Amino acid sequence: xxxxxxxxxxxxxxxxxxxxxxxxxxxxxxxxxxxxxxxxxxxxxxxxxxxxxxxxxxxxxxxxxxxxxxxxxxxxxxxxxxxxxxxxxxxxxxxxxxxxxxxxxxxxxxxxxxxxxxxxxxxxxxxxxxxxxxxxxxxxxxxxxxxxxxxxxxxxxxxxxxxxxxxxxxxxxxxxxxxxxxxxxxxxxxxxxxxxxxxxxxxxxxxxxxxxxxxxxxxxxxxxxxxxxxxxxxxxxxxxxxxxxxxxxxxxxxxxxxxxxxxxxxxxxxxxxxxxxxxxxxxxxxxxxxxxxxxxxxxxxxxxxxxxxxxxxxxxxxxxxxxxxxxxxxxxxxxxxxxxxxxxxxxxxxxxxxxxxxxxxxxxxxxxxxxxxxxxxxxxxxxxxxxxxxxxxxxxxxxxxxxxxxxxxxxxxxxxxxxxxxxxxxxxxxxxxxxxxxxxxxxxxxxxxxxxxxxxxxxxxxxxxxxxxxxxxxxxxxxxxxxxxxxxxxxxxxxxxxxxxxxxxxxxxxxxxxxxxxxxxxxxxxxxxxxxxxxxxxxxxxxxxxxxxxxxxxxxxxxxxxxxxxxxxxxxxxxxxxxxxxxxxxxxxxxxxxxxxxxxxxxxxxxxxx
Amino acid sequence: xxxxxxxxxxxxxxxxxxxxxxxxxxxxxxxxxxxxxxxxxxxxxxxxxxxxxxxxxxxxxxxxxxxxxxxxxxxxxxxxxxxxxxxxxxxxxxxxxxxxxxxxxxxxxxxxxxxxxxxxxxxxxxxxxxxxxxxxxxxxxxxxxxxxxxxxxxxxxxxxxxxxxxxxxxxxxxxxxxxxxxxxxxxxxxxxxxxxxxxxxxxxxxxxxxxxxxxxxxxxxxxxxxxxxxxxxxxxxxxxxxxxxxxxxxxxxxx
Ligand SMILES: Nc1ncnc2c1ncn2[C@@H]1O[C@H](COP(=O)(O)OP(=O)(O)OP(=O)(O)O)[C@@H](O)[C@H]1O
Ligand SMILES: [Mg+2]
Numbered sequence: 001x002x003x004x005x006x007x008x009x010x011x012x013x014x015x016x017x018x019x020x021x022x023x024x025x026x027x028x029x030x031x032x033x034x035x036x037x038x039x040x041x042x043x044x045x046x047x048x049x050x051x052x053x054x055x056x057x058x059x060x061x062x063x064x065x066x067x068x069x070x071x072x073x074x075x076x077x078x079x080x081x082x083x084x085x086x087x088x089x090x091x092x093x094x095x096x097x098x099x100x101x102x103x104x105x106x107x108x109x110x111x112x113x114x115x116x117x118x119x120x121x122x123x124x125x126x127x128x129x130x131x132x133x134x135x136x137x138x139x140x141x142x143x144x145x146x147x148x149x150x151x152x153x154x155x156x157x158x159x160x161x162x163x164x165x166x167x168x169x170x171x172x173x174x175x176x177x178x179x180x181x182x183x184x185x186x187x188x189x190x191x192x193x194x195x196x197x198x199x200x201x202x203x204x205x206x207x208x209x210x211x212x213x214x215x216x217x218x219x220x221x222x223x224x225x226x227x228x229x230x231x232x233x234x235x236x237x238x239x240x241x242x243x244x245x246x247x248x249x250x251x252x253x254x255x256x257x258x259x260x261x262x263x264x265x266x267x268x269x270x271x272x273x274x275x276x277x278x279x280x281x282x283x284x285x286x287x288x289x290x291x292x293x294x295x296x297x298x299x300x301x302x303x304x305x306x307x308x309x310x311x312x313x314x315x316x317x318x319x320x321x322x323x324x325x326x327x328x329x330x331x332x333x334x335x336x337x338x339x340x341x342x343x344x345x346x347x348x349x350x351x352x353x354x355x356x357x358x359x360x361x362x363x364x365x366x367x368x369x370x371x372x373x374x375x376x377x378x379x380x381x382x383x384x385x386x387x388x389x390x391x392x393x394x395x396x397x398x399x400x401x402x403x404x405x406x407x408x409x410x411x412x413x414x415x416x417x418x419x420x421x422x423x424x425x426x427x428x429x430x431x432x433x434x435x436x437x438x439x440x441x442x443x444x445x446x447x448x449x450x451x452x453x454x455x456x457x458x459x460x461x462x463x464x465x466x467x468x469x470x471x472x473x474x475x476x477x478x479x480x481x482x483x484x485x486x487x488x489x490x491x492x493x494x495x496x497x498x499x500x501x502x503x504x505x506x507x508x509x510x511x512x513x514x515x516x517x518x519x520x521x522x523x524x525x526x527x528x529x530x531x532x533x534x535x536x537x538x539x540x541x542x543x544x545x546x547x548x549x550x551x552x553x554x555x556x557x558x559x560x561x562x563x564x565x566x567x568x569x570x571x572x573x574x575x576x577x578x579x580x581x582x583x584x585x586x587x588x589x590x591x592x593x594x595x596x597x598x599x600x601x602x603x604x605x606x607x608x609x610x
Numbered sequence: 611x612x613x614x615x616x617x618x619x620x621x622x623x624x625x626x627x628x629x630x631x632x633x634x635x636x637x638x639x640x641x642x643x644x645x646x647x648x649x650x651x652x653x654x655x656x657x658x659x660x661x662x663x664x665x666x667x668x669x670x671x672x673x674x675x676x677x678x679x680x681x682x683x684x685x686x687x688x689x690x691x692x693x694x695x696x697x698x699x700x701x702x703x704x705x706x707x708x709x710x711x712x713x714x715x716x717x718x719x720x721x722x723x724x725x726x727x728x729x730x731x732x733x734x735x736x737x738x739x740x741x742x743x744x745x746x747x748x749x750x751x752x753x754x755x756x757x758x759x760x761x762x763x764x765x766x767x768x769x770x771x772x773x774x775x776x777x778x779x780x781x782x783x784x785x786x787x788x789x790x791x792x793x794x795x796x797x798x799x800x801x802x803x804x805x806x807x808x809x810x811x812x813x814x815x816x817x818x819x820x821x822x823x824x825x826x827x828x829x830x831x832x833x834x835x836x837x838x839x840x841x842x843x844x845x846x847x848x849x850x851x852x853x854x855x856x857x858x859x860x861x862x863x864x865x
Contacts, residue, residue: 109681120681189695189697189699190699190700190701192699193693193695193699194699194712194715196659196660196661196688196693197688197689197691197692197693197713197715197716197771197774198685198686198688198689198715198716198717198774199712199715199716200685200715200720202720203715203718203720203723204715206720206723206724206727207701207708207712207715207723207727208701208712211701211703211704211708212701212702212703214703215703287754287756287757288754288757289753289757290750290753290757293749296748296749300736300739300740301732301736303739303748304735304736304739304751307749307751307752308752311705311752311753312753312754312757
């Protein structure tokens, strides 16, 4: 979206040093995380074989007569996954729009030339609002949705709506950040012109910057919906009835054929959304042209009517918009189409054994106060308490979490870096960059085309499955250590980096690499000596951006059993119900993410200046 | 008097973009600003359009002095001055209709703007249609603006300016990016509209031929000051050659 740097900032040797430094860093993380233990024998028995043999019927022999058949059950769970994703997005998008608007300064009264538009004093009032909104959205993002969910479920009871709100919170934060970035990237020519013709700053903002940023906002929203779908599936791991729940059950019972069916179903739905997003992007970037001019010999009113009727418009965008509105409404009120589902909010039961919501909440809040404070009532006691937790577990957990994220992003970076030329539309072709590459040979064409397709498909598949599910399966197969988690993170991010970097290469001017090819170098030479140097800064920018999200994910992956922040959050919740300790680790995690975010922004800004 | 500049100077840092220019333009008059690149045409037009304040000198637009006005009064003054900037300032991915409607934002409030975005009334649409008819692209009313050619987009910008119902119309090199035949059309259209509606028109042009053919008054600018200010008949060939003559200084500047 931002312009490519005209000249690479980092010169040849600098690049080599950076690659070397990444390798050294990787071995450093490997040292911190320890070696990979030998995998427990027989753990994978039948797992891979079942991949080719997914089932549509129950593997369990001991189900009650009236149990819902397998196929129906997983379809229902998949629908629930979609439903919660829709509900979460229906809250996150409006909130994200509002917060993104408040985080941007493009609608403020400002100077055009040297004449002010509107009341300049307003800026002094708006600045603090902007800063606090930015801080607030960063805080929303710095706690992972799964942790929000755990907190909310503990505080408010086990209801689906609570989980949806938990999903919506960090998503609103991310959407707000990206929306405001999209708005800030737009050209202000049109807005400034409107202001100089007498429009107010807000009017000009609404009529120029908003429509200008609409295509990017829409495609990013679809991408976020895809992410919401993944997160919604993962909610199953903490007991919400989404497809993740069946995945855990099938895996625990070694029903691998069932497991693969569930994975394929999830994959199919996510790939479908991914494809829809790609189509929408293509559609919105294509300029619709009028094909038919109606007969304009009638009255003005009639002419306008005819012109409107025959106006070129993108049907697909409209269909997508309306169908998502309908789906959101149906998700909130499924009774409208006579489908019986899990109620979002449980009816308050007359059962006296169950605590009422407010009792639960106050109970939770009490338990969240640090233990020594609960006894003595003096908040000063928090410091030694926190200090002890930090030295006991906190420090190692933080280091391990960061090491996991770093090791993972380095693995995925190297993998994506090496596979990228095979995925590039420009290079993986019998005619690289459209140049004549020897006599036409249909076989060569087919081979190159399928290499490109397969590699791109590999990227797509590996990013479609959420990290948490990879991690869950890998821990089961490889035994408990940091490495299954690192691999899970690496797998998912490999696909994302592959796509982001692929776009960088595709947007790069092709003249220099074409010149190289013309003078006789091969595809790989061309990739390493022309594409990589010219895109190196952007590659690194995306690397840091993904590293930041890896840190975020790493804090929760620990819940699966490796000594990192997630594990302690899980332990203090599950075993001791020590919500005070849990809160300590949650805050520690959000501090780590917050700092990671700042570091990443700082590094990326430095790179963008080139 | 519609436009009065007396001894206007504007500098960007150490560059004197406009150097002591005095210019009176009567209402309904048509003036062409001509001169080589970098002579200060855009800067002068932006001063007339209240986008820049002169560093020194006095300026009066439709009887008002922008340097003394409050933000609200500037806004009101701006609704009466329409500008067609060189880059046109159109929103590319919305319909022609909406771009033209944007010309009227200064006269409606925020709430009405929201209403107009959601549902433009039939009167509004008809007015836009009539204006587009006058600029010759009425059949494009519902097309996306970036599906139009450069010349057609220029006409959208003209229609947007007219929708503003301005007293002064300023156009910065409106024909720099279109072919000679269409350039002639556009200039003819602008001068015609200005005559019919009694709008004061100031246009900056590179093309001396067009300026001579359509404008009763030509103002030559060189290095930010007026080289001549006369009717096309009174303009001598020497004046013209002197205006566009390259100095050694220019050659150094445009290395
Ligand atoms: N925003 C600015 N900051 C600094 N200098 C500027 C700025 N705008 C214009 N200038 C300088 O002022 C001088 C006059 O510029 P102006 O754009 O008014 O010329 P012009 O006659 O419109 O040229 P052209 O025909 O190329 O559009 C030039 O030397 C230019 O470099
Ligand atoms: Mg100019």
